Amino acid sequence: MSENSGFLTKLRAGLNKGDSFLTRDLGTLFSGDKLRDDAIEELESRLLMADAGIEATTWLIERLQSEVNAGRVKNEKQLRAVLKKFLVELLSPVSKPLVIPPFIKPYILFVAGVNGVGKTTTIGKLASRLKKEGKTVLLAAGDTFRAAAVQQLTTWAERADVPILSQGEGADSASVIFDAVQSAKSRGIDVVIADTAGRLHTQAHLMEELRKIKRVVQKHDPYAPHEVLMVVDATTGGNALTQALQFHEAIGLTGIAITKLDGTAKGGILLAIARRMALPVRFVGLGEGVEDLEPFDAEAYAEALINP
Amino acid sequence: MFENLTTRLGTVLDSIRGQGRLTEDQINAATRELRMALLEADVALPVVKEFIERIKVRAIGVEITQSLTPGQQFLRVVQQELTQTLGGVAEPINLRAQPPAVILMAGLQGAGKTTTTGKLALFLKEREKKTVIVVSADVYRPAAIEQLRIVAGNVGVEWFPSEVGQNPIAIAEAALAHARKTYADVLIVDTAGRTTVNEDMMKEITALHGALNPVETLFVVDSMTGQDAAKTAKAFADVLPLTGVVLTKVDGDSRGGAALSVRQVTGKPIKFMGMGEKSDKLEIFHPDRIATRILGQGDMLSLIEETTRKVDQEKALKFAEKLKKNKTFDLEDFREQMAQVQNMGSMEAILDKLPGGAQMKAQVAKANPEKQIKRSVAIINSMTKQERKYPDLIKASRKRRIAAGAGVEVQAVNQLMRQFETTRDMMKKMAGGGMMKMMRSLAGKMPPGMMPKR
Ligand SMILES: Nc1nc2c(ncn2[C@@H]2O[C@H](COP(=O)(O)OP(=O)(O)OP(=O)(O)O)[C@@H](O)[C@H]2O)c(=O)[nH]1
Ligand SMILES: Nc1nc2c(ncn2[C@@H]2O[C@H](COP(=O)(O)OP(=O)(O)OP(=O)(O)O)[C@@H](O)[C@H]2O)c(=O)[nH]1
Ligand SMILES: [Mg+2]
Ligand SMILES: [Mg+2]
Numbered sequence: 001m002s003e004n005s006g007f008l009t010k011l012r013a014g015l016n017k018g019d020s021f022l023t024r025d026l027g028t029l030f031s032g033d034k035l036r037d038d039a040i041e042e043l044e045s046r047l048l049m050a051d052a053g054i055e056a057t058t059w060l061i062e063r064l065q066s067e068v069n070a071g072r073v074k075n076e077k078q079l080r081a082v083l084k085k086f087l088v089e090l091l092s093p094v095s096k097p098l099v100i101p102p103f104i105k106p107y108i109l110f111v112a113g114v115n116g117v118g119k120t121t122t123i124g125k126l127a128s129r130l131k132k133e134g135k136t137v138l139l140a141a142g143d144t145f146r147a148a149a150v151q152q153l154t155t156w157a158e159r160a161d162v163p164i165l166s167q168g169e170g171a172d173s174a175s176v177i178f179d180a181v182q183s184a185k186s187r188g189i190d191v192v193i194a195d196t197a198g199r200l201h202t203q204a205h206l207m208e209e210l211r212k213i214k215r216v217v218q219k220h221d222p223y224a225p226h227e228v229l230m231v232v233d234a235t236t237g238g239n240a241l242t243q244a245l246q247f248h249e250a251i252g253l254t255g256i257a258i259t260k261l262d263g264t265a266k267g268g269i270l271l272a273i274a275r276r277m278a279l280p281v282r283f284v285g286l287g288e289g290v291e292d293l294e295p296f297d298a299e300a301y302a303e304a305l306i307n308p
Numbered sequence: 309m310f311e312n313l314t315t316r317l318g319t320v321l322d323s324i325r326g327q328g329r330l331t332e333d334q335i336n337a338a339t340r341e342l343r344m345a346l347l348e349a350d351v352a353l354p355v356v357k358e359f360i361e362r363i364k365v366r367a368i369g370v371e372i373t374q375s376l377t378p379g380q381q382f383l384r385v386v387q388q389e390l391t392q393t394l395g396g397v398a399e400p401i402n403l404r405a406q407p408p409a410v411i412l413m414a415g416l417q418g419a420g421k422t423t424t425t426g427k428l429a430l431f432l433k434e435r436e437k438k439t440v441i442v443v444s445a446d447v448y449r450p451a452a453i454e455q456l457r458i459v460a461g462n463v464g465v466e467w468f469p470s471e472v473g474q475n476p477i478a479i480a481e482a483a484l485a486h487a488r489k490t491y492a493d494v495l496i497v498d499t500a501g502r503t504t505v506n507e508d509m510m511k512e513i514t515a516l517h518g519a520l521n522p523v524e525t526l527f528v529v530d531s532m533t534g535q536d537a538a539k540t541a542k543a544f545a546d547v548l549p550l551t552g553v554v555l556t557k558v559d560g561d562s563r564g565g566a567a568l569s570v571r572q573v574t575g576k577p578i579k580f581m582g583m584g585e586k587s588d589k590l591e592i593f594h595p596d597r598i599a600t601r602i603l604g605q606g607d608m609l610s611l612i613e614e615t616t617r618k619v620d621q622e623k624a625l626k627f628a629e630k631l632k633k634n635k636t637f638d639l640e641d642f643r644e645q646m647a648q649v650q651n652m653g654s655m656e657a658i659l660d661k662l663p664g665g666a667q668m669k670a671q672v673a674k675a676n677p678e679k680q681i682k683r684s685v686a687i688i689n690s691m692t693k694q695e696r697k698y699p700d701l702i703k704a705s706r707k708r709r710i711a712a713g714a715g716v717e718v719q720a721v722n723q724l725m726r727q728f729e730t731t732r733d734m735m736k737k738m739a740g741g742g743m744m745k746m747m748r749s750l751a752g753k754m755p756p757g758m759m760p761k762r
Pocket of ligand 1: 199
């Protein structure tokens with residue numbers, strides 16, 4: 001728990017601003033020791049307004065309803081406990097931290113996602129985190145398309161104090177990443193993190209490009225990439241689920257990072273994704289600073305939502 | 309997972325026949341389905357509630373005509389109200405100010421402000437023949453200033469230099485002074501992305517507004533945004549007198565409910581939509597297009613409505629008669645047909661309306677149908693009248709001449725002739741059939757799994 005408490009503190013501050021969307025004024029939902037008639041509907045609205053989506057919301061509400069019917073929800077404390085229990089049940093299957101085994105070297109990590117979600121920023125934060133854990137990291141500037149993407153990643157490499165390999169705008173993304181892996185091999189580097197250009201999952205040729213990058217890198221290591229991390233913006237609505245499904249189909253995702261949880265968005269789409277896909281949530285982005293990335297933990301996340 | 313709203317409404321409404329008007333019970337049943345559909349489309353819950361109240365008022369007592377089922381009738385009401393709420397007609401950008409007209413961009417991180425700054429600069433330069441200067445007041449995001457410098461270079465407008473370490477307000481003031489001195493028509497000020505809970509940053513954007521006194525303050529919002537769109541839009545509107553909205557990344561397949569949320573909460577018109585990463589991918593906002601998307605994965609009803617409206621009825625009729633009469637279809641007809649397709653709006657816009665259209669769009673994107681149509685028309689234009697009437701005349705030497713005339717390779721002429729022949733065969737088969745039939749055959753050509761599940 002002490003390891004989680006850092007996450008918990010940050011999450012409480014970032015996610016709720018001292019006021020949980022889910023459990024705000026929870027006491028008012030009771031009259032005496034009875035849950036008010038409209039309480040369930042109110043909680044349903046709160047979940048929907050956090051982008052939990054209809055499927056995950058229904059799942060949670062049905063469970064809550066049966067607890068209520070069984071007479072186990074008589075006061076605020078019990079309601080909190082029940083809500084937390086079900087949130088943990090929903091999220092713990094996807095609460096699996098990223099583990100980089102020492103025998104895979106270099107460990108190759110792709111970062112992908114739609115435009116502007118925070119891929120490059122997350123890479124900067126992640127590189128810094130891994131470096132602090134004692135790993136050597138090389139960044140591959142695989143976004144050769146967007147204006148100043150390489151310069152942006154270069155600044156992040158400096159902040160994290162890790163090397164970067166780039167070929168400049170207009171270069172072939174697959175060849176940049178291939179070269180980075182080559183270079184990491186010869187320099188004995190532990191982890192290669194490859195940035196990729198933002199792309200909408202509806203752009204078939206760009207999804208094909210991702211597959212090509214994967215094929216090319218597999219010339220170095222048939223098991224690569226060892227992690228394909230999709231970055232999801234917490235402000236995204238239902239489309240995030242479509243994104244995850246389509247990216248998964250294209251290159252096979254192994255994890256998700258959810259960014260921008262420090263804003264007003266609640267990232268309930270996390271619940272929707274957890275409900276539909278068994279995709280581990282690896283990290284949570286809580287700001288624009290180099291320190292603002294935390295490993296995801298279901299228990300702590302539920303705790304931050306329930307007891308802000 | 310998502311069922312088309314048309315289908316859903318059909319289930320709850322179409323069983324009830326023989327009544328002249330929509331009743332209150334029917335409407336209540338229908339609005340429950342509507343609520344779900346709007347939530348699935350990411351319209352913010354408070355906005356959904358308000359919208360549904362308005363629909364109830366409008367739908368009560370609506371007459372059921374012969375041609376539409378009660379479900380379709382209800383959908384029509386919804387569609388009209390939605391389109392109206394989204395803005396009815398597009399509102400143009402306002403530059404009516406003592407030059408330089410200042411445009412201030414604001415929004416969350418990664419929404420597309422910098423990209424849109426470049427797109428707007430290009431739009432104003434090309435369409436409005438304005439001299440435009442852009443400047444970045446984003447001293448926070450790594451390489452944000454450099455990004456704008458590159459984008460400005462690509463679209464050929466002046467970039468006013470700024471640097472990390474400078475004060476954003478000072479940057480804005482210097483840029484404005486420069487724009488005045490050089491008699492620029494427009495100054496576009498790009499700003500850093502900010503969350504609305506960051507008080508310092510919200511104060512900064514207010515101060516930027518104060519220093520610039522912009523004629524347009526545009527809120528840039530990602531069309532994939534969920535429930536947060538309403539909250540964020542309100543928070544920006546609270547500190548800034550917004551004048552308009554730009555909806556970005558509309559080239560994706562999000563349902564776009566954020567458009568309704570933002571429009572309702574701010575009361576400000578959505579002026580543009582971003583349709584891609586490139587600088588020319590900026591379009592005037594089309595309320596009807598977004599309305600259709602919000603209501604379902606493409607809605608056949610509106611597509612058919614639009615098709616019948618836009619295709620020149622008279623021409624189509626003459627065309628069909630001609631086919632029946634002499635059973636020929638020449639290159640002249642082919643050209644006319646292509647003109648009609650063009651007239652219906654961009655191919656992409658049409659695909660947008662079809663169920664599964666987004667995927668299809670991705671596939672045809674490579675083919676670039678609009679460019680092809682233009683090229684085909686150019687090729688036909690460089691033929692003689694005789695050649696158009698008797699396509700079989702066109703042999704190798706004529707092809708070379710035609711190619712040279714249209715400025716294309718001979719292969720392009722060959723390709724066009726093949727296309728023409730395929731179309732001629734198709735036209736023969738469906739001579740006498742109408743547009744509806746063609747639409748149906750188009751739907752039939754969609755790969756399996758792309759039609760909505762019923
Ligand atoms: N508040 C906040 N902002 C973030 C977070 N992560 C990223 N950002 C900001 O989001 C914006 C976009 O981030 P990028 O890292 O450039 O996103 P990207 O996915 O690489 O974008 P493209 O490469 O253009 O597709 C930047 O302004 C970042 O500072 C986060 O956790 N919280
Ligand atoms: N597909 C698509 N991508 C877009 C569109 N508009 C912007 N983008 C992409 O979205 C990402 C973010 O765009 P930016 O212009 O950097 O966003 P921003 O709001 O300036 O971001 P910050 O300055 O970090 O807050 C980039 O990858 C853009 O290429 C659009 O209409 N369609
Ligand atoms: Mg990036
Ligand atoms: Mg920017």
